Amino acid sequence: MNKSGEIVKLDRKLILHDATRELSAPSRRLFGKQAITLGGLLLLTGCSLTDESSVESFLMAVSRFNDRVQGWLFDPNRLAPTYPESRLTRPFPFNAYYGVDEVPQVDAREFRLRIGGMVSRNAAWTLDELYALPQTSQVTRHICVEGWSAIGKWGGTRFSEFLQRIGADTSAKYVGFLCADDYYTSIDMPTALHPQTLLAFTYDGERLPPKYGFPMKLRMPTKLGYKNPKHIVAIFLTNKYPGGYWEDQGYNWFGGS
Numbered sequence: 001m002n003k004s005g006e007i008v009k010l011d012r013k014l015i016l017h018d019a020t021r022e023l024s025a026p027s028r029r030l031f032g033k034q035a036i037t038l039g040g041l042l043l044l045t046g047c048s049l050t051d052e053s054s055v056e057s058f059l060m061a062v063s064r065f066n067d068r069v070q071g072w073l074f075d076p077n078r079l080a081p082t083y084p085e086s087r088l089t090r091p092f093p094f095n096a097y098y099g100v101d102e103v104p105q106v107d108a109r110e111f112r113l114r115i116g117g118m119v120s121r122n123a124a125w126t127l128d129e130l131y132a133l134p135q136t137s138q139v140t141r142h143i144c145v146e147g148w149s150a151i152g153k154w155g156g157t158r159f160s161e162f163l164q165r166i167g168a169d170t171s172a173k174y175v176g177f178l179c180a181d182d183y184y185t186s187i188d189m190p191t192a193l194h195p196q197t198l199l200a201f202t203y204d205g206e207r208l209p210p211k212y213g214f215p216m217k218l219r220m221p222t223k224l225g226y227k228n229p230k231h232i233v234a235i236f237l238t239n240k241y242p243g244g245y246w247e248d249q250g251y252n253w254f255g256g257s
Helices: 012-024 026-031 038-045 052-073 127-131 159-165
Strands: 114-117 136-143 149-158 174-179 184-188 198-203 217-219 232-238
Touching: 127 198, 136 198, 149 159, 149 217, 159 198
Parallel strands: 114 232
Antiparallel strands: 136 149, 149 198, 174 184, 174 232, 198 217
């Protein structure tokens, strides 16, 4: 079920492919070679395949098990590779679930970033206030679940520092994002605090263009592309699982790259 209350069908092929990819990687083998088989997955998830509903339950259990595996293996201190600017992909690809002519146009003068949930300072932020934060940049690779990748340069403030400024309770399990294009997603707190997780306001030294996510996007080189929300208008912290646009349709929630 998505955030609108509509029942969505799970993408079985995608979930099984995703689970097999994660569990077959060498670092995952510490869980035992037998766990990689379909029978092993059935035992680990406690499911039996007897009818349509049990298949759906099994696939969701596989996806959630995959989330836990990736969470256990995630190293909050390990950095993703960085590259020289000479390696930038030009032009950087546009990617969304809609066409470039449908990119939302956000009014910079009226924009306010809403903050909610488990924070002590939930005042909204103007763009000028956000631009005044300490800035850094990174040249990292964007990896899409569709199989392509591209190297880009993003600039902004470290998300861990922004969370500190809003008095975030970092014991919260999830950080959720709402976007101007009705996209939504959520991430785990260890990834939110990762030193390369960036609240990005620029691309290649210029103000973030609308097609790349104006007024801001979350840039995480440790996550697949669909976990990097664009056109962010609200951020909230919660212990209640918030899901995501693609995750509610069967994509892996953790989404590690």
